[in-house]
């Protein structure tokens with residue numbers, strides 16, 4: 019099935035997705051470096067390994083479509099169209115960050131591209147995405163909302179409340195469950211009884227499971243579901259089987275007590291989404307190795323420039339601290 | 353129920369050693385679990401991982417997965433299970449990974465646990481402990497940095513403990529586990545690695561007894577949790593100016609040892625209350641108003657409050673650092689009070 023879908027993909031789309039996946043990986047490598055060199059305040063959760071999920075789905079969306087993101091949100095942010103400069107500025111708490119330095123890694127989002135926020139509460143955005151879909155339906159905007167969340171978030175009761183309403187009201191929302199096999203230091207099978215897709219099906223929601231390391235398969239499925247959601251056939255549920263390469267967060271380094279090194283090596287070597295798309299591009303004659311290396315070099319340079327810029331960018335003025343508490347009060351403590 | 357009173361002194365010959373706050377919590381749990389097999393722990397990544405802060409390391413190895421129970425990320429669910437288990441003969445210690453998640457469990461905690469004893473005319477008990485944390489400046493932004501104890505202190509039926517060092521962390525937790533009421537303990541996550549002297553021997557700290565950390569005559573500084581350290585540093589700075597500050601740690605805000613606080617206010621005539629919750633509608637307001645009601649004619653200055661700034665906690669370090677009370681801030685406020693300067697009634 020995925021073979022025929024692969025053949026349908028044109029070179030331009032595939033190259034764009036290749037570049038976006040590389041941008042996420044490169045962003046994360048730099049973020050990790052910033053943490054390790056103690057230049058980044060706090061902790062951060064790396065998306066490396068899961069790039070095909072965010073890119074395969076977001077490439078099927080328009081800028082006006084909405085997404086909600088998670089604590090592991092850099093990938094969704096890049097995939098929905100964000101620029102490196104404002105992202106690194108946010109990560110470092112600088113004024114030019116997407117959230118003016120107020121949000122940091124766990125709240126990073128380019129709102130102008132329809133990203134309604136990364137969320138530090140597991141499952142915290144399930145209602146928000148469903149609400150965005152209600153707006154789309156009531157205002158007849160034909161927007162679609164995609165809710166990204168992890169396997170761990172399927173344990174939140176909120177998910178079942180909103181799926182019920184989304185199904186009752188035929189909302190144009192796609193629940194995208196990124197099943198990376200772990201929530202923090204616990205394997206998914208220890209925290210999830212039964213089948214995850216069957217839970218959606220219990221509400222009459224059409225549910226799919228897809229290889230989250232295969233960007234072409236993810237994108238093909240996303241395109242068809244987005245189209246159908248726009249036509250009022252939603253909601254939908256997708257479980258994307260994927261893997262995070264790093265620890266739960268950048269500080270989770272000694273992790274062999276819950277996850278074997280050999281398992282990590284296997285996913286990195288044999289199922290990496292970027293390597294897989296790269297081979298497909300070359301094998302099908304869509305690009306040469308050299309051309310792909312050039313893309314890589316350009317992305318690397320872009321990231322390095324953005325990091326250098328962000329490291330020297332100004333912090334917000336102290337007077338910003340009591341701004342943005344209310345929409346209609348400039349300084350709430352003045 | 354409650355153990356021998358042990359405020360700041362302990363029996364002669366009791367050996368002391370320095371341990372971290374986190375180790376103190378671990379010891380309290382281990383000791384109580386050894387003595388009472390109805391004590392169980394429920395929460396996310398509490399077993400093998402020993403929580404993200406590694407506080408519970410070693411407990412699952414000793415007590416097994418029947419008593420140290422890893423849950424899915426279902427806070428209202430496992431808190432509710434804790435309430436039900438407590439009603440029927442267990443003593444669950446529910447582990448809520450971040451204090452901010454208390455908003456997810458408000459119904460189970462405030463409508464169920466807090467009210468069951470009252471609504472049943474005294475027939476049902478909920479001997480459950482909710483262990484959670486508080487405290488900003490970890491660069492974790494607005495949903496992982498809040499100090500929300502005032503919100504639950506507002507609900508009758510819940511006792512609230514706020515340990516200020518390893519010593520209190522152990523002694524208060526042991527009392528909490530033995531208490532037949534629901535107790536919420538807020539641990540400042542920035543103190544987990546701080547060490548303090550803790551007796552080798554077993555001890556427990558009674559609820560509702562404030563601890564006078566340092567005696568003074570000119571001004572009273574009341575601090576909760578890590579704000580005790582802030583007050584002590586401010587007291588050192590005041591000492592250099594010849595001002596003698598008394599520092600008091602209420603230890604539990606419900607029950608509140610009003611007597612000790614009011615007596616101190618009467619003695620010094622000036623009080624500052626410092627707490628890391630948002631300043632408005634918070635713990636500082638409650639304590640200040642009780643002092644104003646009960647010690648008004650003894651006061652030389654209005655009782656003032658210093659809480660966290662009334663804004664969500666920002667990520668950027670330059671902003672986050674100015675939202676929390678500091679020794680310098682307490683010192684400056686104290687200088688104003690003792691010099692009789694008019695306080696801007698903010």
Ligand SMILES: Cc1ncc(C[n+]2csc(CCOP(=O)(O)OP(=O)(O)O)c2C)c(N)n1
Pocket residue numbers: 089090138139140141167168169170171172198200201202266396425427449453456
């Ligand atoms: C309501 C809530 N409970 C617990 C946490 C702590 N926490 C942060 S991430 C995480 C694991 C989430 O797992 P999953 O949803 O699978 O996402 P992943 O990290 O694997 O991407 C937990 C327990 C939280 N942030 N919010």
Ligand SMILES: [Mg+2]
Pocket residue numbers: 168169170196197198199200201202
């Ligand atoms: Mg996961």
